[in-house]
Amino acid sequence: xxxxxxxxxxxxxxxxxxxxxxxxxxxxxxxxxxxxxxxxxxxxxxxxxxxxxxxxxxxxxxxxxxxxxxxxxxxxxxxxxxxxxxxxxxxxxxxxxxxxxxxxxxxxxxxxxxxxxxxxxxxxxxxxxxxxxxxxxxxxxxxxxxxxxxxxxxxxxxxxxxxxxxxxxxxxxxxxxxxxxxxxxxxxxxxxxxxxxxxxxxxxxxxxxxxxxxxxxxxxxxxxxxxxxxxxxxxxxxxxxxxxxxxxxxxxxxxxxxxxxxxxxxxxxxxxxxxxxxxxxxxxxxxxxxxxxxxxxxxxxxxxxxxxxxxxxxxxxxxxxxxxxxxxxxxxxxxxxxxxxxxxxxxxxxxxxxxxxxxxxxxxxxxxxxxxxxxxxxxxxxxxxxxxxxxxxxxxxxxxxxxxxxxxxxxxxxxxxxxxxxxxxxxxxxxxxxxxxxxxxxxxxxxxxxxxxxxx
Amino acid sequence: xxxxxxxxxxxxxxxxxxxxxxxxxxxxxxxxxxxxxxxxxxxxxxxxxxxxxxxxxxxxxxxxxxxxxxxxxxxxxxxxxxxxxxxxxxxxxxxxxxxxx
Numbered sequence: 001x002x003x004x005x006x007x008x009x010x011x012x013x014x015x016x017x018x019x020x021x022x023x024x025x026x027x028x029x030x031x032x033x034x035x036x037x038x039x040x041x042x043x044x045x046x047x048x049x050x051x052x053x054x055x056x057x058x059x060x061x062x063x064x065x066x067x068x069x070x071x072x073x074x075x076x077x078x079x080x081x082x083x084x085x086x087x088x089x090x091x092x093x094x095x096x097x098x099x100x101x102x103x104x105x106x107x108x109x110x111x112x113x114x115x116x117x118x119x120x121x122x123x124x125x126x127x128x129x130x131x132x133x134x135x136x137x138x139x140x141x142x143x144x145x146x147x148x149x150x151x152x153x154x155x156x157x158x159x160x161x162x163x164x165x166x167x168x169x170x171x172x173x174x175x176x177x178x179x180x181x182x183x184x185x186x187x188x189x190x191x192x193x194x195x196x197x198x199x200x201x202x203x204x205x206x207x208x209x210x211x212x213x214x215x216x217x218x219x220x221x222x223x224x225x226x227x228x229x230x231x232x233x234x235x236x237x238x239x240x241x242x243x244x245x246x247x248x249x250x251x252x253x254x255x256x257x258x259x260x261x262x263x264x265x266x267x268x269x270x271x272x273x274x275x276x277x278x279x280x281x282x283x284x285x286x287x288x289x290x291x292x293x294x295x296x297x298x299x300x301x302x303x304x305x306x307x308x309x310x311x312x313x314x315x316x317x318x319x320x321x322x323x324x325x326x327x328x329x330x331x332x333x334x335x336x337x338x339x340x341x342x343x344x345x346x347x348x349x350x351x352x353x354x355x356x357x358x359x360x361x362x363x364x365x366x367x368x369x370x371x372x373x374x375x376x377x378x379x380x381x382x383x384x385x386x387x388x389x390x391x392x393x394x395x396x397x398x399x400x401x402x403x404x405x406x407x408x409x410x411x412x413x414x415x416x417x418x419x420x421x422x423x424x425x426x427x428x429x430x431x432x433x434x435x436x437x438x439x440x441x442x443x444x445x446x447x448x449x450x451x452x453x454x455x456x
Numbered sequence: 457x458x459x460x461x462x463x464x465x466x467x468x469x470x471x472x473x474x475x476x477x478x479x480x481x482x483x484x485x486x487x488x489x490x491x492x493x494x495x496x497x498x499x500x501x502x503x504x505x506x507x508x509x510x511x512x513x514x515x516x517x518x519x520x521x522x523x524x525x526x527x528x529x530x531x532x533x534x535x536x537x538x539x540x541x542x543x544x545x546x547x548x549x550x551x552x553x554x555x556x557x
Binding site: 041042043044045046137138139243246247250251252253254255256257299304350352354360361362363364365366367381383429430431432435 | 470471472473474475476478480482506507508513515517519521522524526528530534535536537538539541542543544547548550551553554
C-alpha cells in the first residue's frame with residue numbers, strides 16, 4: 001500500500017482568479033503539491049506566433065501572490081505548466097520574472113527550475129530527415145519548409161521533466177509547453193502510484209472547477225491512491241457529482257475515452273464513477289497503456305501576413321434585402337481593381353468578408369441564412385505581405401464600405417462606420433501549421449532545464 | 457417528430473485542439489438517448505453533410521452511461537486561419553439543433 005498523494009489544482013488557468021481561502025482549505029486537507037496550468041492553444045495561434053501571453057501580467061501576479069506563499073508555508077512544491085499561454089521560452093521567463101518579484105517582496109527564498117520547451121527548427125529538420133517526425137490524425141506528411149516557416153515551435157512535455165526537477169529539490173517548477181495533465185500527474189507517479197489513476201485524475205482536474213457543479217467557485221483537490229482517485233472541490237459550498245466529473249472527460253477531447261501522453265495512452269473506457277457523499281466522487285477502473293516508442297507532440301505557428309480591418313454597419317432594409325448581391329458587388333470591384341492599382345498578384349493579398357448579424361459565425365452551415373436581418377455589421381479583413389500594403393488595401397476599400405450602391409442607378413448610400421479612421425490595424429497574424437509528433441528515445445530529450453534561486 | 461433542441465438538455469461545441477471540433481449532446485434519460493441514437497446524429501454521413509467534412513473522418517461516441525452522444529470531426533478550417541469564423545468552435549453546435557429526432 002503506497003501512501004496517497006494529494007494534488008491541489010486551484011484554477012483552470014493561471015491568471016483566471018480564485019478565492020484565496022480555497023487554497024488554504026486545500027492545504028488544510030493535506031495537499032502535497034500545488035499544480036496550475038498556464039496555457040492552451042484554445043485562444044488561437046497568435047500567442048505562440050508572438051510568444052506573448054493571453055493573460056494580463058497583473059492577473060498572473062495576483063494568483064501567484066496566493067500560490068507562492070501558500071506552497072512556501074506548507075513546505076510543498078508549486079508547479080506551473082505551459083507558462084505564458086503558449087509555453088514558449090519567453091513565456092517561461094515572463095512567469096519567472098513575476099515569481100522572482102513576489103519572492104523578493106515577501107522576503108522568501110525559493111529554488112526555481114525552469115524547463116524550456118521551444119524547439120530549434122533546424123534540429124527538427126534533421127529529425128525529419130531521419131524519419132523521426134510523423135503526422136497525427138488527419139495531417140499530411142511534414143515538409144521541411146513548413147518547419148522553417150514557423151516563428152515558434154514548442155514540444156509538449158510529459159511528466160518526466162517535471163519529475164527530474166522535483167527530484168532535484170525544486171520548490172517551484174516553471175515549465176514551457178506541457179500536456180495539461182503532466183503537472184498534476186507527476187507527484188503521484190514519482191511516488192509509485194499507478195499511472196491510470198494518476199493521469200486520469202490529472203485530466204479531470206485540468207480545468208479546475210469545471211469538473212464540479214459550481215465551475216466558478218474555485219479548483220479541486222485530487223487524492224490519488226493505489227486503486228483510483230477521489231476528487232473534491234476546494235470551495236466548501238461547491239460539489240462534484242458523478243455527472244460533473246464523468247462529463248469532464250468529454251471536454252475539448254475528440255475521443256472521450258483515450259488520451260495520449262508522451263509515455264502512453266490513458267484508457268478511461270472502464271472508468272467507474274461513484275459518489276462518496278454530496279461533494280466527493282471516487283473513480284476507479286482506469287488503465288494506462290505504456291508505448292514502446294515515446295513521442296513528443298509539436299505545435300508550431302507560422303505567419304500568414306499582416307492584416308487591416310474595416311467595420312461598417314448597414315441598417316437600410318433595401319440593402320439588407322439584397323445583401324448577397326451587395327457583398328458580391330463589393331468583392332467584384334476589389335478583385336477587378338486591386339491588382340492593376342497596386343501591382344499585386346491575386347495570390348499576394350486576401351479579402352475576407354463577414355456579415356455579423358447575418359451568417360458571420362456559421363457561414364454556409366447557417367441554417368437560417370435566408371431570413372432578412374434587421375441590421376448587419378460588415379467586417380472586411382485584408383491580409384497582405386506587409387502592414388503598409390494591408391493598410392493601403394483597406395483604404396482602397398474604404399469608400400466602398402462607406403458608399404457602395406447596390407446598382408449603378410441606385411441613389412448614393414452612406415453606411416455606418418464605427419470609428420475614424422475606419423481602418424483598424426491588426427498587425428501580423430499567424431496560423432497553426434504542425435500536427436505532428438517526434439519519436440524520442442526518452443521523453444526528456446527535447447527539453448532544457450535551468451535552475452536558479454530567487455528571493456532574499 | 458421533434459428536433460434535437462427540444463429533446464436535449466444541453467448541446468455544446470468546442471475545439472479539440474486546433475484541428476478538430478467536437479460536439480457534446482447531453483440527453484435527459486435513456487429513452488431520449490435511444491431516440492437520438494436512432495436518429496441521424498450518430499450517422500457520419502449526416503454529420504459530414506452538415507459540416508461539409510468527409511464522413512469517413514467523423515468519429516461518433518454514443519455514451520449510454522452518461523446519456524451523452526459525442527461527435528468529433530476535423531475542423532472545416534484550421535483554428536485561427538484566415539477563413540476561421542469561430543476561434544474556440546463554441547457556436548458550431550447550432551446546425552444540429554433542428555435535426556429531426
